[in-house]
Amino acid sequence: MNALQTKALAKTYGSGLVALKGINLEVQQGDFFALLGPNGAGKSTAIGIICSLLNKTAGSIEIFGHDLDSNREFCKSQIGLVPQEINFNVFETPRNILITQAGYYGIARREASTRADEYLASLDLYEKRNQTARTLSGGMKRRLMVARALVHRPKLLILDEPTAGVDIEIRRSMWKFLSDLNAAGTTIILTTHYLEEAESLCRNVAIIDGGEIVESGAVEELLSRAMVQSFVLDLAEPVSVEIDLVGYRLISQKPRQLEIEVNTGTSMNDLFAQLAAQDINVLSMRNKANRLEEFFLRLVDENKKSNTA
Amino acid sequence: MKSLLAINTVAFKTMVVREVRRFTRIWVQTIVPPAISALLYLTIFGTLIGSRIGEMDGHRYIDFIVPGIIMMAVITNSYSNAVSSFFGAKFQHYLEELLVAPVHIVVILAGFVAGGVARGLAVGALVAAVSLFFTDITVQNPLLTILVVVLTSTLFAIGGVINAVFAKSFDDVSVIPNFVLTPLTYLGGIFYSVKMLPDFWESVSMFNPVLYMINGFRYGILGSSDFDIRWSLFVILVFIVVLGSVALFLLNRGIGIKQ
Numbered sequence: 001m002n003a004l005q006t007k008a009l010a011k012t013y014g015s016g017l018v019a020l021k022g023i024n025l026e027v028q029q030g031d032f033f034a035l036l037g038p039n040g041a042g043k044s045t046a047i048g049i050i051c052s053l054l055n056k057t058a059g060s061i062e063i064f065g066h067d068l069d070s071n072r073e074f075c076k077s078q079i080g081l082v083p084q085e086i087n088f089n090v091f092e093t094p095r096n097i098l099i100t101q102a103g104y105y106g107i108a109r110r111e112a113s114t115r116a117d118e119y120l121a122s123l124d125l126y127e128k129r130n131q132t133a134r135t136l137s138g139g140m141k142r143r144l145m146v147a148r149a150l151v152h153r154p155k156l157l158i159l160d161e162p163t164a165g166v167d168i169e170i171r172r173s174m175w176k177f178l179s180d181l182n183a184a185g186t187t188i189i190l191t192t193h194y195l196e197e198a199e200s201l202c203r204n205v206a207i208i209d210g211g212e213i214v215e216s217g218a219v220e221e222l223l224s225r226a227m228v229q230s231f232v233l234d235l236a237e238p239v240s241v242e243i244d245l246v247g248y249r250l251i252s253q254k255p256r257q258l259e260i261e262v263n264t265g266t267s268m269n270d271l272f273a274q275l276a277a278q279d280i281n282v283l284s285m286r287n288k289a290n291r292l293e294e295f296f297l298r299l300v301d302e303n304k305k306s307n308t309a
Numbered sequence: 310m311k312s313l314l315a316i317n318t319v320a321f322k323t324m325v326v327r328e329v330r331r332f333t334r335i336w337v338q339t340i341v342p343p344a345i346s347a348l349l350y351l352t353i354f355g356t357l358i359g360s361r362i363g364e365m366d367g368h369r370y371i372d373f374i375v376p377g378i379i380m381m382a383v384i385t386n387s388y389s390n391a392v393s394s395f396f397g398a399k400f401q402h403y404l405e406e407l408l409v410a411p412v413h414i415v416v417i418l419a420g421f422v423a424g425g426v427a428r429g430l431a432v433g434a435l436v437a438a439v440s441l442f443f444t445d446i447t448v449q450n451p452l453l454t455i456l457v458v459v460l461t462s463t464l465f466a467i468g469g470v471i472n473a474v475f476a477k478s479f480d481d482v483s484v485i486p487n488f489v490l491t492p493l494t495y496l497g498g499i500f501y502s503v504k505m506l507p508d509f510w511e512s513v514s515m516f517n518p519v520l521y522m523i524n525g526f527r528y529g530i531l532g533s534s535d536f537d538i539r540w541s542l543f544v545i546l547v548f549i550v551v552l553g554s555v556a557l558f559l560l561n562r563g564i565g566i567k568q
Contacts, residue, residue, distance in 0.1 A: 103323025
């Protein structure tokens with residue numbers, strides 16, 4: 001069963017801006033799904049419509065097989081949303097924010113209190129439960145929004161850039177938390193600008209640009225279609241002469257560093273043989289960007305070129 | 310899944326608790342100022358000037374103005390609470406907490422209105438308590454008094470929500486109270502009987518809906534009114550139905566809250 005299905009979902013704002021041009025999305029129950037796209041691509045608009053924060057212009061949405069328009073209350077009860085912007089009452093305490101949110105889903109106060117404490121503890125916010133929310137750090141505020149989205153135990157969790165502006169330690173702990181949640185059965189849809197986040201967490205991905213889905217499928221499948229990869233090679237000794245490579249593209253050369261583009265499927269052995277023949281010793285090698293990022297950038301660039309052509 | 314009725318019942322209670330907590334947390338801004346204003350009105354207009362005015366409509370002047378002063382506090386605070394709470398939720402985006410939840414539009418409106426009514430009644434009770442230091446009037450018709458004050462605060466709380474739906478800045482929140490509500494309230498017969506006015510202005514006053522609310526409330530307390538009390542109840546109910554329908558239409562369409 002699909003946790004989410006959109007058909008020809010379109011949105012034109014009052015200003016005339018066409019944000020979505022009839023997108024079709026399918027997210028399987030239990031999936032960890034990434035919705036990627038550059039700024040202004042339409043990701044947040046799509047999420048806003050799915051979560052009833054925006055009115056659509058056309059199209060339909062089904063949540064676990066139920067039409068959003070005709071069964072809105074059921075659909076809403078299945079979804080938890082972590083929006084991009086901080087959107088809780090900063091003068092309330094984290095505990096009250098969670099209890100109040102649970103109340104909006106019909107959870108009585110006693111049960112809501114228990115759940116609030118449970119989620120605050122699991123997101124390392126229990127110690128701060130009775131402080132005013134405005135005194136929390138940026139990372140804590142993000143985690144509070146995750147806790148709030150989970151307090152009614154939704155089957156579909158939608159996160160719109162949940163780790164934006166969060167330090168790497170908290171981001172990693174959030175990844176672990178979300179992976180565990182997904183493993184326990186919650187379907188997760190994630191938008192993010194950190195593509196290594198999407199690559200390491202998600203099984204399926206859709207890339208949206210200019211209000212259209214330009215690519216979608218399994219992450220592994222898309223990566224296999226990435227045509228080139230860029231590698232950064234750190235050298236043992238400085239090299240001053242121009243390096244000559246056959247079958248590989250030298251993007252940049254610094255005394256102790258080379259950046260080389262390699263076509264997918266090309267063996268690296270020959271590269272190292274050519275470098276060794278020129279008395280160049282390689283100390284270490286790494287991807288310049290992660291593979292999904294390269295694929296994403298190429299796709300967005302191609303889309304931009306085809307739109308201007 | 311729980312029934313929608315059960316969900317919405319808990320959601321409504323949650324909203325009321327949240328609203329009451331909001332205005333009681335800032336009680337120095339919300340509860341105390343109206344009581345001080347009432348104290349000043351009763352001291353200056355009731356005691357100092359009122360003693361020279363004599364009777365109005367067969368009552369001591371200070372007794373005559375007490376219902377109007379209580380009602381003015383109720384109207385202002387019901388409206389202020391609803392408009393500031395709704396606009397604050399919209400401005401800080403935590404209105405989205407309600408919009409994503411399976412809460413019916415009627416319950417969303419009822420929750421904000423209940424908050425306005427709660428503050429209006431709390432302030433009204435405090436102002437009434439202050440007035441007891443100046444008068445010893447006994448309420449002639451307690452049920453009617455309660456009915457009029459609850460309906461009036463409901464009406465103005467709905468008005469506050471409508472104002473907040475259209476408001477785009479904090480300036481927009483204060484325009485209606487300053488330029489519409491205050492003049493209508495002062496010209497609604499708080500300090501005088503409309504029978505004292507020249508015929509033309511008496512007729513003009515009849516188009517002021519606040520006049521009917523203050524007179525209805527005054528009738529409940531003092532037992533006298535400038536006109537038939539049934540008119541008061543009719544006008545208040547008509548306005549509640551009309552404004553309530555407008556508010557529900559706006560919320561249902563997402564006007565001012567969804568794009």
